[in-house]
Amino acid sequence: MLLGLLEALRRAGLPIGPGEWLVLLDGLSKGLGTLDVDRFHGFARLCLVKDASHYDRYDRAFADWFAGRVSRFDALSESLARSIPSEWLDTPPDLSALSDEQRAAVQAAGGWDELMQQLADRLAEQDAPHHGGSRWIGSGGTSPFGHGGHHPAGVRIGGGKPGTGRAVKVWEQRRYRDLDGEVQLDTRNLRVALRRLRRLAREGQPDTLDLDDTVRSTAAAGGLLDVKLTAERRNTVKVLLLIDVGGSMDAHARLCERLFSAARSEFRRLELFYFHNCPYERVWPSAARRHENGLDTQELMRRHDQDHRLIIVGDASMSPYELSVPGGSVEHFNEEAGLVWLQRLQHAYPHCVWLNPLPREYWDYTASVQLVQERMQGRMQPLSPDGIARAVDELKVGLRVGGGMGSMRS
């Protein structure tokens, strides 16, 4: 029975190995997390989930798995029959969410008020847990009241006493939704993601005492002090960041600001320039002075050699003409199309990615996003910690191979 849970969790993408599973079984055999489904849910989470960002996925998979097994847990059903939160009696459900068929069934049962009246009556009569069947409040069956059952106009009952931390089905509250790695974004997360792009090397003046080496060489010299110095370790990766500003990007300003602050604390050599919609022949060193002359993009590419990692941040949402046709830009007359400039940038910087603050689900609806994605040869990632982690992996390729990405030049 439990193996079903393991399968469900692995299907949900949780990295669970046999080791954790055996620990869970070991614990269960010692009486941990038994007798009570909340305790089981908690104990299994303790053993199997190692990251708060996976809590939400775990809760959902657990809910799916558990849905079919309600009746096996007696403790659950007991608390079910005991307390019915008053909200259930107060708030009429949103009838518009029902299908026509279901609505007809509600009416057949005498409408909402009638149903609540019946529930009140039945609550008064019932004094024991009940599962299955067609009348009493409990799980399963076709009674209109309870949960896990089938009745088109049913009233779901699944609350515990508020405030005791023992609400039934804590996993249905989706409390950890915000922690899912694809969702949450704060500077720290971004930094952790960006940190993977570190390439530490000792650089500069040797001015730090290397104690270990000093001790070693002193011992080797028979006790005569031999001081050894070493240079400080620094992150030597050079990053060129191009950020889209204005227009549709205003909605993502906060996100970009966070990315920038994370990137700045992570990389010593970070150069930042701005563009609007698509980089053309000029980029701007400051977002506020975007209507002044700015820097020639050719000059940008001359000043920054190809060791730089190029990160372009933009939602790539614009008219396709802005990308494909000379003169398509909304702000000025560009002699060459946006895609040509993108290609040049890629040529100049073999290690480049495009980060898009739009969630991946929306990409397919915008022609320009697809155009850019095509031009970037798939190297567009969403601006989320997971997306950045994948982008960093792309950028890292060259760190090991040593610039062997010539085939990217088209």
Add this chain to the structure above:
Amino acid sequence: MSTPRVGTPRPYITTDALQQAVDAALLLERPLLIKGEPGTGKTELAHDVAHRLGAPLHTWHIKSTTRAQHGLYEYDAVSRLRDSQLGEARVADIGHYIVPGVLWDAFRSDERAVVLIDEIDKADLEFPNDLLQELDRMSFHVHETRETISARHRPLIIITSNDEKELPDAFLRRCFFHYIDFPDRPTLARIVEAHRPGVGPELLSAALEVFFDLREVQGIRKKPSTSELLDWLKLLVADDLPPEALAAGDLRSALPYLHGALLKNEQDVHLFERLVFLNRRREADAKRQR
């Protein structure tokens, strides 16, 4: 060898889930990794557990320069070098220059000890991997003296992390993991009662009202947490503030009283001032139109 006992215990309110996590870690003898928002009492937990078990607590605060070896033992080569130049007799025995670390102390304890490895994410990325063997077997080898130190009683190891770095999978596999939720209202009320018994029920409920409203505000960068609430209440009590003063102070019309204890970030204070300002202007406009 020192056996630091936890002296005057500070009250600590656990939830069922956390209790269960500690029980499991004790019974199955696995390290317990604790994460959660700053200020939710991750470090306090270890103190509380040690106090309840009546066990000595060994604390190991991790810094960015800490290495795994520091927790086991250190070889004080400099002392030995100096002694050798002075011609001391004890220099012949290298054992004199081995300085035991936190884990050594805990392993050699006569009773089951509690070890707190605080803020493990501060250390280098490889740090947790260097401890795998030691935490698994609860023993380690001292190369200098060729002896093996193994635990007489497997200590309960509590590890806290603020999520600044990801921990390696191999390390996570060996731990139980628990995420401390931000306490809900009743739990928080219990926590406050335990820590600040002087707070009257009216002031408490008014303060909690403001506190939870504040946490709900969109766009705030550093949400105030339990420890900030406790500090703030201490100030309020010291100020002898009548509860009505808080209740009247709607978040939209004024900054909360003594907000410096709650908002730790300049941008957050600015955000608030802006919200308050906008709201006042809206109210003034509405009045004028009438």
